[in-house]
Amino acid sequence: NAGVTQTPKFRVLKTGQSMTLLCAQDMNHEYMYWYRQDPGMGLRLIHYSVGEGTTAKGEVPDGYNVSRLKKQNFLLGLESAAPSQTSVYFCASRTTGVQETQYFGPGTRLLVL
Amino acid sequence: SQQGEEDPQALSIQEGENATMNCSYKTSINNLQWYRQNSGRGLVHLILIRSNEREKHSGRLRVTLDTSKKSSSLLITASRAADTASYFCATLYNFNKFYFGSGTKLNVKP
Numbered sequence: 001n002a003g004v005t006q007t008p009k010f011r012v013l014k015t016g017q018s019m020t021l022l023c024a025q026d027m028n029h030e031y032m033y034w035y036r037q038d039p040g041m042g043l044r045l046i047h048y049s050v051g052e053g054t055t056a057k058g059e060v061p062d063g064y065n066v067s068r069l070k071k072q073n074f075l076l077g078l079e080s081a082a083p084s085q086t087s088v089y090f091c092a093s094r095t096t097g098v099q100e101t102q103y104f105g106p107g108t109r110l111l112v113l
Numbered sequence: 114s115q116q117g118e119e120d121p122q123a124l125s126i127q128e129g130e131n132a133t134m135n136c137s138y139k140t141s142i143n144n145l146q147w148y149r150q151n152s153g154r155g156l157v158h159l160i161l162i163r164s165n166e167r168e169k170h171s172g173r174l175r176v177t178l179d180t181s182k183k184s185s186s187l188l189i190t191a192s193r194a195a196d197t198a199s200y201f202c203a204t205l206y207n208f209n210k211f212y213f214g215s216g217t218k219l220n221v222k223p
């Protein structure tokens with residue numbers, strides 16, 4: 001099992017460019033999350049999904065869109081990147097039931113110039 | 114913001130000593146979890162405590178939860194150099210959303 005994987009690992013964008021970050025999990029988890037982490041801070045929830053075909057806004061959704069067309073994949077899109085979106089992006093998935101823990105991917109480091 | 118606060122922001126101790134970090138939150142929660150993050154890596158789940166529990170143990174970890182004060186603490190006993198990392202609390206609410214604290218950076222000196 002690969003767990004949660006994220007691609008790419010690192011990307012540099014110019015202001016106004018678009019890109020898609022891919023998160024994939026092979027644990028058959030229903031819930032998936034996208035977070036951003038800025039230096040010296042905790043994670044902030046961008047969007048999440050409670051199942052295939054569903055998405056919902058988190059704490060900081062502006063400037064991002066997401067899609068969950070397949071259960072194992074959760075895509076995060078930046079339509080027009082801004083320097084304020086320079087961050088490390090983490091994807092997570094989780095089980096339901098008694099142990100509602102999250103499993104995290106290794107992160108994508110994004111620099112917007 | 115629903116995010117909680119953690120204190121201290123940074124903690125430096127000698128190997129063998131105990132490390133205590135605290136987390137406060139703002140809303141009613143379903144559970145509270147602690148995660149560890151090594152530099153440049155993703156987060157790893159350590160321990161979960163439900164809203165109706167007051168204390169939980171796992172190996173060298175002890176977590177307490179006081180819902181009346183909306184606070185939790187994580188105690189790591191007999192710290193090791195390998196425990197050096199950042200530690201975050203995360204609260205689950207509405208059974209869907211997580212909010213993370215700002216983190217405590219722990220340095221354990223050998």
